[in-house]
Amino acid sequence: MSEPATPHFRVVVVDDHSMVRTGVRTELAAQAPDIEVVGEADDVPSAVAAVRALAPDVVLLDVHLPGGNGGGGVEVLAGCAGLPTRFLALSVSDASEDVVGVIRAGARGYVTKAITPAELADAVRRVAGGDAVFSPRLAGFVLDSFGTGAADVATTDGELDRLSAREQEVMRLIARGYSYREVAGELFISIKTVETHVSAVLRKLQLSSRYELTRWAAARRLI
Structure with a gap:
């Protein structure tokens, strides 16, 4: 093969x-x-x-x-x-x-x-x-x-409630430009676990890429 x-x-x-x-x-x-x-x-x-x-x-x-x-x-x-x-x-x-x-x-x-x-x-x-x-x-x-105004607090809170505490930690680091390896080192978890959390975050927020995640988090002043 x-x-x-x-x-x-x-x-x-x-x-x-x-x-x-x-x-x-x-x-x-x-x-x-x-x-x-x-x-x-x-x-x-x-x-x-x-x-x-x-x-x-x-x-x-x-x-x-x-x-x-x-x-x-x-x-x-x-x-x-x-x-x-x-x-x-x-x-x-x-x-x-x-x-x-x-x-x-x-x-x-x-x-x-x-x-x-x-x-x-x-x-x-x-x-x-x-x-x-x-x-x-x-x-x-x-x-x-990505804009100067803060997002509607109720909207932001509702979206964040979809994510677990660990998923929120991963989301913020990924949105800041950290690699999977850097996130794993920062949170003392495996790269595979980081990948799993990122997939869950994108699915729950209905986003398709890390680029969209960065825009989403920046617009809501989460990073």
Whole structure:
């Protein structure tokens, strides 16, 4: 019997520093044979052109880019609106305005360049699969990305009542961008148990993905 095919994820790296692009390409090649860097870009126009021409699964996008009309990463997202490609911001900046800007523009997540190669590879896979990914300490900025008013308390309480206390703990950590492994370590439970709780949370809240869960929790100021 033949081995099942390894999922293959195509990535474009957008950064105005060639050393960063080379480093990301090299580290992903070493860490993740299932991830292929198929293109690079160093400014807004070349980024939009590369994404449209190559149709990658994921774009690793710096938020501060030259060219275009000064919009940086947000302008790239606007230029690629309607495409199936998913975007993960990868930046040295941890400023709330940068996080909020690219999330509002359509990015699936935001991680800083302090991330390890293995964590970056995992983030690419998760974003390609439809999840939201954030460096944990940046997750609070997501609150500002989805409206400014608090949700109706009765509605929120009613929805939370569907979840057990442990499911609520798992929900908050997942919504903050923690991986299953990180949640397991935080709560001293197995990864399999985390998966079971996440499935139950999504089912009870009638959500289809971790990305929707992050939006749901952020809108209700639960993270």
